[in-house]
Amino acid sequence: MPRASRRRGNAARRHADTVRFVLFEAPPAGLEFHRLARASALSPHQVRSGLAALKDEATSKGWPPLICNRADGYQLGTEPAALEAYARQVVSEKLTQFRRFITGTVSPHAAAHPNDKRIRHIVAQLNSIESTLDLIASARPNPPGGGRTASPSGPRAHVWRLLSSCAGAAIPPTPPTPNGR
Structure with a gap:
């Protein structure tokens, strides 16, 4: 590049x-x-x-x-399905690169300094990022009509149920500020 x-x-x-x-x-x-x-x-x-x-x-x-x-x-790309497939492909590639970075660079450093608070914090943050990328990469695409699919079964079923329950929740309006916005 x-x-x-x-x-x-x-x-x-x-x-x-x-x-x-x-x-x-x-x-x-x-x-x-x-x-x-x-x-x-x-x-x-x-x-x-x-x-x-x-x-x-x-x-x-x-x-x-x-x-x-x-x-x-x-x-x-102008088709939504092609754009979504491309985004999933890119996220999957970045997830692989990220996992290699964690296993090749961060894990040996963390093993060499197991009591370092800063290293433990970095490892926790990187694991959080890895799980988020994994969730995005493994999510099923939306159906062509844009509607919701039936809730899946398997290892990620609880994540889908949580996301679908959050999506339907009403978000209370924020009160106006003193300047009216």
């Missing part, structure tokens, strides 16, 4: 526009990286720079988000 300063440069923005134009011409199939480079007539480095800049600019300019999967390659 190019540095932030290079993603914001004029060249990166030009490459992002070229990549976006090529991807607009490619729907709904998407393009693999080497085909994207060939279709845009950019070098692989320029395509990577353009993709990074495009990811940064897409939200601020109201463009459809850039998604990538192994089956279809790079594409501009």
Whole structure:
């Protein structure tokens, strides 16, 4: 991934526009990286720079988000199901990286200093983050109609029951502040 300063440069923005134009011409199939480079007539480095800049600019300019999967390659996603699948894929990848960080770096450090209060606090916080990412990655997608599914059974059934009970709870309105807001 190019540095932030290079993603914001004029060249990166030009490459992002070229990549976006090529991807607009490619729907709904998407393009693999080497085909994207060939279709845009950019070098692989320029395509990577353009993709990074495009990811940064897409939200601020109201463009459809850039998604990538192994089956279809790079594409501009507009379908909610494709966006949700991409988000789950990214969360799953980050969860794997995070678990490797915990087991490879943090756990040996914690084992070397078991009585350090700061290390215990860091381990507790990282375990909390890991469980949250795991919950997001293992959650079932919403059905196409957007309605709720039947409550699941299995090891995560209690989490689903808790989340569904919280979703239906009424949240009391907050009282107005002295300035009326």
